Amino acid sequence: MDTKELVKKLDSLLRANIDAVNSDEQALKRIDLPDVRARIQRHHDDHQRHVDTLSRLIREHGGEPTLRPRRFRGFLTRGFTMITIQGFASVRSTSETEAALDAMEGNERLMCRVYADAVSWEVDETIHDVLCANYHDEREHLVYIQRRLEHKIEIDPYHPHRTGA
Numbered sequence: 001m002d003t004k005e006l007v008k009k010l011d012s013l014l015r016a017n018i019d020a021v022n023s024d025e026q027a028l029k030r031i032d033l034p035d036v037r038a039r040i041q042r043h044h045d046d047h048q049r050h051v052d053t054l055s056r057l058i059r060e061h062g063g064e065p066t067l068r069p070r071r072f073r074g075f076l077t078r079g080f081t082m083i084t085i086q087g088f089a090s091v092r093s094t095s096e097t098e099a100a101l102d103a104m105e106g107n108e109r110l111m112c113r114v115y116a117d118a119v120s121w122e123v124d125e126t127i128h129d130v131l132c133a134n135y136h137d138e139r140e141h142l143v144y145i146q147r148r149l150e151h152k153i154e155i156d157p158y159h160p161h162r163t164g165a
């Protein structure tokens with residue numbers, strides 16, 4: 001993969017992580033249970049760390065990383081499940097925490113899909129290792145949410161090693 005394509009792909013991943021940070025912050029506004037809050041805060045911090053690492057990698061390869069807008073005006077990534085306050089308000093049969101987690105399940109599932117693709121990129125080992133570590137975090141996020149909701153655990157088989165390159 002040439003540098004231009006790499007930067008483009010890393011930036012697309014970065015944008016998904018910016019969306020994840022925003023999604024976490026929206027959810028934290030609705031979540032009241034302390035243990036769940038603490039855990040979602042951890043997911044938030046992981047996503048923010050991914051934003052920082054991916055931004056650094058993009059700069060190191062001569063690119064300009066997408067910056068997180070100061071005000072949230074919608075997700076950057078197509079297919080990202082919008083978590084809106086209105087959306088939560090319409091869910092009256094479950095607690096706010098469950099409604100928030102329900103909405104977040106889709107976003108974490110998307111993050112896993114995005115990273116499952118990323119770990120198959122033909123990139124140098126340093127970048128590949130970062131992508132694998134991030135993918136590992138995303139899988140943990142999804143498993144936690146699905147366990148907490150007592151949903152079926154549905155993560156893709158993990159292929160941490162490059163098949164091509």
Ligand SMILES: [Fe+2]
Nearest residue numbers: 108111138141
């Ligand atoms: Fe995540």
